[in-house]
Amino acid sequence: MSICIFCEIIAGRAEASVVYADDSVVAILDRAPATVGHVLVIPRTHMAGPADADDAVGAAIWRTAQRVSVALRASGLRCDGVWLSLADGEAAGQEVSHLHLHVVPRYPGDGVVVTADWKERSRELLDQDAALIRKALT
Ligand SMILES: [Zn+2]
Numbered sequence: 001m002s003i004c005i006f007c008e009i010i011a012g013r014a015e016a017s018v019v020y021a022d023d024s025v026v027a028i029l030d031r032a033p034a035t036v037g038h039v040l041v042i043p044r045t046h047m048a049g050p051a052d053a054d055d056a057v058g059a060a061i062w063r064t065a066q067r068v069s070v071a072l073r074a075s076g077l078r079c080d081g082v083w084l085s086l087a088d089g090e091a092a093g094q095e096v097s098h099l100h101l102h103v104v105p106r107y108p109g110d111g112v113v114v115t116a117d118w119k120e121r122s123r124e125l126l127d128q129d130a131a132l133i134r135k136a137l138t
Pocket of ligand 1: 004005006007008045046047097098
């Protein structure tokens, strides 16, 4: 098994700029930020994605993201809005296979680009899609 950089940071064996830490999560600055102040909220226990997180860890991640979002706006760093992003799986763009939620300060002209081939989908197809997802929910 390869070394997980986030586990190394949490264990104190790799450096990071910590903005928050408690018993469940650590929030650090991304070393290659999309914008200045880009924070990663990371559970202390190694897990690949949200499906591995129990409710307590999920709540801790969300609570921390909320607090960091508020702090970013008050920090003096440029932050007119906040973008939350979580990539679950390599196909989704997850680069470190340890669950992490991005908290990214946003402002006009920040250079962050989120692209997709947005297409209107018919109500009939949306309802079919919704039925598949409802059936899969456990
Ligand atoms: Zn890890």
